[in-house]
Amino acid sequence: SKLAIIEKAADDKLGGNIRVIDIDPSAGICDRFVVITARNKNHAQALADTIEQKLEEAGYTVRGIEGFREGEWILLDCEEMIVHIFTAERRAYYDLEGLWK
Secondary structure (H helix, E strand, O other), rough: OOOHHHHHHHOOOOOOEEEEEEEEHHOOOEEEEEEEEEEOOOHHHHHHHHHHHHHHHOOOOOOOOEOOOOOOOOEEEEEOOOEEEEEEHHHHHHHHHHHHH
């Protein structure tokens, strides 16, 4: 599945604290968020590149990527899923798990 590919790619690249958050369908955003912690900006960019590459190899499309150059919060639009890759400081600051549970 797409989720399994994302989780494995993140795990293989040593992404930290990988969490899947189911999103209320009435929000109209997507079905779930995948949240991953990166050690730093370069690690975040490597995670994003690897996830995009593994999804494309499996025939999936990443519709868009935001925040790649800055690297502190990278968002990958994977249609029904949105992947958020944060540095630890940004993840704590934005607290998506707290906002969306």
